[in-house]
Amino acid sequence: MTIKGKATSLDIAHLAGVSQPTVSRALRGSPSVNEETRQKILTIARELNYKVDKNASNLRCQQSGTLALLFFEDPTPDDSLINPFFHSMLGSITRACALRGFDLLVSFQQLSADWHADFEDSHKADGLILLGYGDYLESESKLQQLVAQRTHFVRWGAALPGEPGVSIGCDNFQGGHDMTAHLLARGRRRIAFLGHASDHYPEFFERYRGHAEALHAAGLEPDPALQADAITTEQAGYEAAAGLLAAGAHFDAVFGASDLIALGAMKALRERGLRMPVDVAVAGFDDIAMAGLVQPALSTVQQDTKQAGEVLVDSLIRLIQGEKVESRTLPVRLALRGSSMAG
Amino acid sequence: MTIKGKATSLDIAHLAGVSQPTVSRALRGSPSVNEETRQKILTIARELNYKVDKNASNLRCQQSGTLALLFFEDPTPDDSLINPFFHSMLGSITRACALRGFDLLVSFQQLSADWHADFEDSHKADGLILLGYGDYLESESKLQQLVAQRTHFVRWGAALPGEPGVSIGCDNFQGGHDMTAHLLARGRRRIAFLGHASDHYPEFFERYRGHAEALHAAGLEPDPALQADAITTEQAGYEAAAGLLAAGAHFDAVFGASDLIALGAMKALRERGLRMPVDVAVAGFDDIAMAGLVQPALSTVQQDTKQAGEVLVDSLIRLIQGEKVESRTLPVRLALRGSSMAG
DNA sequence: CTGAAAGCGCTTACAG
DNA sequence: CTGAAAGCGCTTACAG
Numbered sequence: 001m002t003i004k005g006k007a008t009s010l011d012i013a014h015l016a017g018v019s020q021p022t023v024s025r026a027l028r029g030s031p032s033v034n035e036e037t038r039q040k041i042l043t044i045a046r047e048l049n050y051k052v053d054k055n056a057s058n059l060r061c062q063q064s065g066t067l068a069l070l071f072f073e074d075p076t077p078d079d080s081l082i083n084p085f086f087h088s089m090l091g092s093i094t095r096a097c098a099l100r101g102f103d104l105l106v107s108f109q110q111l112s113a114d115w116h117a118d119f120e121d122s123h124k125a126d127g128l129i130l131l132g133y134g135d136y137l138e139s140e141s142k143l144q145q146l147v148a149q150r151t152h153f154v155r156w157g158a159a160l161p162g163e164p165g166v167s168i169g170c171d172n173f174q175g176g177h178d179m180t181a182h183l184l185a186r187g188r189r190r191i192a193f194l195g196h197a198s199d200h201y202p203e204f205f206e207r208y209r210g211h212a213e214a215l216h217a218a219g220l221e222p223d224p225a226l227q228a229d230a231i232t233t234e235q236a237g238y239e240a241a242a243g244l245l246a247a248g249a250h251f252d253a254v255f256g257a258s259d260l261i262a263l264g265a266m267k268a269l270r271e272r273g274l275r276m277p278v279d280v281a282v283a284g285f286d287d288i289a290m291a292g293l294v295q296p297a298l299s300t301v302q303q304d305t306k307q308a309g310e311v312l313v314d315s316l317i318r319l320i321q322g323e324k325v326e327s328r329t330l331p332v333r334l335a336l337r338g339s340s341m342a343g
Numbered sequence: 344m345t346i347k348g349k350a351t352s353l354d355i356a357h358l359a360g361v362s363q364p365t366v367s368r369a370l371r372g373s374p375s376v377n378e379e380t381r382q383k384i385l386t387i388a389r390e391l392n393y394k395v396d397k398n399a400s401n402l403r404c405q406q407s408g409t410l411a412l413l414f415f416e417d418p419t420p421d422d423s424l425i426n427p428f429f430h431s432m433l434g435s436i437t438r439a440c441a442l443r444g445f446d447l448l449v450s451f452q453q454l455s456a457d458w459h460a461d462f463e464d465s466h467k468a469d470g471l472i473l474l475g476y477g478d479y480l481e482s483e484s485k486l487q488q489l490v491a492q493r494t495h496f497v498r499w500g501a502a503l504p505g506e507p508g509v510s511i512g513c514d515n516f517q518g519g520h521d522m523t524a525h526l527l528a529r530g531r532r533r534i535a536f537l538g539h540a541s542d543h544y545p546e547f548f549e550r551y552r553g554h555a556e557a558l559h560a561a562g563l564e565p566d567p568a569l570q571a572d573a574i575t576t577e578q579a580g581y582e583a584a585a586g587l588l589a590a591g592a593h594f595d596a597v598f599g600a601s602d603l604i605a606l607g608a609m610k611a612l613r614e615r616g617l618r619m620p621v622d623v624a625v626a627g628f629d630d631i632a633m634a635g636l637v638q639p640a641l642s643t644v645q646q647d648t649k650q651a652g653e654v655l656v657d658s659l660i661r662l663i664q665g666e667k668v669e670s671r672t673l674p675v676r677l678a679l680r681g682s683s684m685a686g
Numbered sequence: 687c688t689g690a691a692a693g694c695g696c697t698t699a700c701a702g
Numbered sequence: 703c704t705g706a707a708a709g710c711g712c713t714t715a716c717a718g
Contacts, residue, residue, distance in 0.1 A: 006464060008695060019705050024697060032703060049492065051464035055402035056695035059710050064398065066448075084632070087430045094451050103467065105409075106449045108437050121349060121394035123711095124446065149392065234636070263636055270638075289427070293577070293606055295613075295638045351711060362689050367713060375687055399711035402694050466695095 007048035068105040068125035072132035084288040092309025127152030158202035159327035175301035175332040176210025188253035194240040195257020237264025259284035282339040296338030350391035411448040411468035415475035427631040435652025470495035501545035502670035518644035518675040519553025531596035537583040538600020580607025602627035625682040639681030
């Protein structure tokens with residue numbers, strides 16, 4: 001039983017006294033294999049610690065049983081700092097893949113220019129999951145290309161009308177609306193919104209529109225002096241809040257378009273000696289783990305990353321199987337904590 | 344130029360009027376190809392958006408150009424909560440792989456029982472990176488198996504004498520020592536240590552031993568009443584600290600064997616009305632992003648995850664290439680913040 | 687510098 | 703129920 005290198009199905013065939021195709025059939029559970037023969041083959045395979053060579057079977061079947069997850073964030077100076085929200089998504093996506101028998105290739109796309117093709121074209125993956133809060137308009141042409149090349153992909157993000165491909169996203173509008181409604185209900189009247197409010201960042205824009213809608217409903221108008229652009233980093237949130245304060249803006253609440261932004265804003269408020277939530281209530285979006293740990297704990301809009309990962313993976317698999325798949329918007333819910341409740 | 348499905352090297356050969364092997368040579372940069380021919384081939388390949396089929400080339404070359412990253416954490420009830428420290432490692436490992444031309448398969452091992460073989464035996468990956476703070480003794484037999492099967496792998500963790508395989512880890516002893524020395528220098532005398540101190544968790548044990556060594560050097564003895572077991576979760580840290588407090592233990596500092604433990608402990612201290620650092624100084628280990636954001640900011644032992652990822656990937660690649668690779672211990676440094684400094 | 691040939695390890699019609 | 707044959711798309715000696 002000394003076989004050089006890894007065992008192959010042919011080795012097993014010799015030992016079992018059958019042909020190699022029969023080994024293949026037995027291992028794949030074909031019903032047309034004698035039960036006794038099958039048992040013999042399975043036993044030998046186990047003894048030899050045999051594993052099907054994926055390269056060979058993938059080549060033959062023209063598919064890989066692998067999905068690729070591509071992050072395409074704006075490159076950050078500190079290159080190990082990925083948005084914790086995406087880490088949470090990664091965990092959920094990995095699990096969903098494993099449960100469905102798919103492997104997951106992971107890639108951070110700052111590094112490769114022609115990401116949009118590599119994985120599926122080289123047969124390394126059957127489809128792509130795109131994750132990121134980058135500038136949407138910059139990535140749109142790449143999405144068009146993916147569609148043109150008939151690449152299977154799903155994207156996490158706002159489901160925009162007429163947008164290429166399938167998007168799965170949370171209900172950003174509703175989340176923005178509900179959080180602002182909550183802040184209003186707590187008696188806040190001047191709510192600063194920190195985060196890009198343009199179609200370059202559709203998710204933030206939707207959150208902003210929900211925010212504005214809630215203001216309208218309360219008979220208020222969004223004050224341009226209370227909005228400041230920011231991408232999803234603590235640093236950007238800090239700068240946005242500090243900028244508003246420096247400009248002399250008056251506000252009794254801050255709604256960060258993401259938790260990282262809100263956390264940065266909290267730091268700026270703290271440095272100015274403002275008490276939270278007494279002087280300024282604070283809210284974020286995402287519900288990253290940190291939100292529950294800071295002082296005061298951060299009120300936020302919770303995205304269900306577990307469900308999101310499952311829906312992304314399921315949608316992609318159905319797409320690969322040739323089914324028609326629609327974009328979907330997933331519900332959110334408020335996680336209210338000390339930063340907006342006490343005081 | 345209408346080709347059904349993806350283009351193959353044979354399609355290019357036809358269009359270029361050469362044989363298929365010549366296409367392969369040209370694409371792989373073989374020096375024995377006429378420059379003019381090569382250019383023609385490259386042009387056609389680009390037009391057709393041709394990508395080498397990885398399954399075919401991997402099958403032929405008997406290697407995959409892929410590394411697999413396996414997390415093997417103790418399963419947590421909240422299944423999306425992975426230790427942030429490992430997220431940071433993941434980012435660094437992904438980058439290191441990409442820069443070296445390797446793909447990365449990611450897997451969380453709570454789900455699969457026979458993880459220790461699958462990836463390399465099935466030729467999906469050329470080697471494995473093992474990451475996790477699980478019970479070491481439980482995983483040791485699996486490591487033995489990996490060695491017996493001649494699987495290429497590197498492990499993040501304490502480099503123990505006589506241990507199977509190659510381990511890359513940070514200098515846990517030094518980190519434990521230095522932090523305790525720092526706390527002593529700040530006048531603390533009764534330092535509670537939260538975290539398992541047994542060979543089931545060698546990294547924590549090393550940190551504990553460094554801690555004890557620093558106490559010795561200051562003429563103090565570790566007090567068993569000031570040590571409480573805890574795995575790397577906020578919850579465990581909370582319970583460990585609450586347990587000590589409930590038992591009436593007196594301490595003026597808490598050294599958590601990880602940041603998550605320290606953060607949980609801070610919550611318990613806060614609930615008891617203890618001021619940090621005035622009443623109790625707090626320190627952790629890892630320097631996760633959260634450490635800098637909590638109030639007071641957490642003093643901790645910083646592990647260089649960027650370097651760690653690079654060393655892990657480089658070591659594994661060298662192992663795959665048949666080189667001899669030694670286990671390594673990487674330096675750490677203190678990141679001192681408010682939780683141990685003021686007051 | 688280039689082509690014809692072999693083969694990596696599977697899976698799947700096709701016969702029997 | 704099982705075997706002989708073909709073929710997935712490459713890469714690499716071997717000739718020339």
